[in-house]
Every structure is written in structure tokens, then in C-alpha cells.
Amino acid sequence: MVTQLQELDRVAFAEREEWLAHLESSDSRVLLLDMKPEHNQAQHAFSARRGDSELIVGLASEFHGIHPVAVIVDDGRRMVIGNGDCVTFVDLGTLAVLGQVWLESPFFEFLPHDGESSIVVLYETGITCIDLMVAVLWTAAAADIITGCEAISATELRVSRMDSPSMIVSLATGKARTELGSPRF
Numbered sequence: 001m002v003t004q005l006q007e008l009d010r011v012a013f014a015e016r017e018e019w020l021a022h023l024e025s026s027d028s029r030v031l032l033l034d035m036k037p038e039h040n041q042a043q044h045a046f047s048a049r050r051g052d053s054e055l056i057v058g059l060a061s062e063f064h065g066i067h068p069v070a071v072i073v074d075d076g077r078r079m080v081i082g083n084g085d086c087v088t089f090v091d092l093g094t095l096a097v098l099g100q101v102w103l104e105s106p107f108f109e110f111l112p113h114d115g116e117s118s119i120v121v122l123y124e125t126g127i128t129c130i131d132l133m134v135a136v137l138w139t140a141a142a143a144d145i146i147t148g149c150e151a152i153s154a155t156e157l158r159v160s161r162m163d164s165p166s167m168i169v170s171l172a173t174g175k176a177r178t179e180l181g182s183p184r185f
Contacts, residue, residue: 005071005110005119008079011045012067019043019058028054031095033081033088046070048079050092057090059083065106065124073112073119074132080119082107087121089134099134108146111157113171120157120171122149127159127169138174142167 013019022045023030044059044067059068061083068083078098079090085106089098105124113120118131124145129137144161152158157169158179166179 005073005112008046008048008070008072010068010070011047013043013045016043016060019045019060023056023058026056028056029095030056030058031090031097032058032060033097034060042067044068046079046081048072048076048092050076055092055095057081066108069107069110071110071119078132080110082110082121085123087130089130089132101128101130101134101136103128104141109149111149111151122146127157127174129171129174140167140169140174140176 013022023032042061044061046057046059048055057070057079059081061068065084068081070079070081073080077092079092081088081090085103087101087103087107091098103121103123104126108122108124111120111122113129118129118137121128121130126139126141128139131137142159142161144164146159147162148160150158155171157171159167159169161167167176168179169176
């Protein structure tokens with residue numbers, strides 16, 4: 001059954017100088033992600049543990065969509081960050097960016113998939129499944145604004161859309177079909 005992943009705690013900073021001072025004063029290993037320096041309006045820090053080490057990922061981002069979300073996958077080896085219209089994969093052993101996937105619209109949330117060998121990304125206008133090597137396995141376009149998502153079985157999601165009937169998405173293939181009899185709002 002698909003369930004929510006545990007989100008990491010996020011610390012937000014109002015001022016860039018305060019954020020940089022926090023990162024520089026830490027005894028932890030730090031990775032700085034400055035997504036679009038010319039547009040950055042928000043600064044965040046996510047902490048994680050890898051063995052005996054504490055790691056901090058500092059994220060500067062433009063304010064687009066919901067606040068950034070970070071989760072740990074692959075038995076604690078990787079952090080995945082959803083921010084604006086981007087999903088970033090970080091190797092926690094080397095503290096290096098493994099890759100990024102750009103979305104067509106703002107990120108909403110993560111859902112686990114296939115025993116953590118991949119992750120499902122729900123965003124404003126679709127759903128994408130990405131494996132942990134940062135390859136897109138499938139994408140299901142909603143052709144509308146997504147208003148909600150729920151697991152209806154271990155293999156399917158029901159995706160509610162703003163002005164269209166709900167759609168059912170296969171977690172194995174990403175194939176979507178309109179749910180017959182679903183209401184339009």
C-alpha cells in the first residue's frame with residue numbers, strides 16, 4: 001500500500017546572511033544548494049544522520065509552490081528534495097548531488113513506490129515516478145490542476161482534479177484512465 005514518507009524537519013531563515021552563518025557555524029558536513037541564485041527568496045536547512053555523522057543540506061530557493069520538502073530513501077543513503085518545480089537527489093555518503101528532475105509545474109508531495117527503489121512525485125499538473133538513479137520511469141499528465149491523491153490499492157492511485165473527473169493511475173506503468181462516475185467540481 002502506498003503511504004506518506006516521513007518528511008525531514010525544515011528550518012527556514014528570513015535572511016540569507018543568517019542562513020549562511022548557520023551553515024558555516026555547524027560542525028556537521030554541509031552541502032549548499034543554491035538553485036537559482038538570481039531568483040532566490042527563501043533559505044532552508046535540512047538535517048539528517050548517516051552513521052555517526054550529522055549532515056546538513058542548505059537550500060536557497062525561489063518562492064514558487066509550497067515550501068521545500070525533503071525525505072530520506074534507499075535505507076538512509078539518499079535525500080530527495082522537492083522544491084518549486086525541481087526534484088533533487090543527494091547522496092548522503094558523499095554529500096553530492098546525484099541529479100535533478102525538472103517538473104512541468106510546482107511540486108506538491110512525495111509518495112513511496114516499489115519498496116523504495118523509486119519515488120512517486122505529485123506535482124500541480126501530474127505525477128512522475130523516478131528511480132533512485134534519477135531516471136524518470138513514467139509520467140502521468142493530469143491535464144488539469146491536481147487537488148488530491150489517495151491510494152485505492154497497492155497498485156493504483158486515485159487522483160482528484162479541479163475541473164475534470166478523477167483519474168486512476170497505475171503505479172506500475174503510469175497509465176491513467178478517467179474514473180467513471182467521478183464528480184466534477
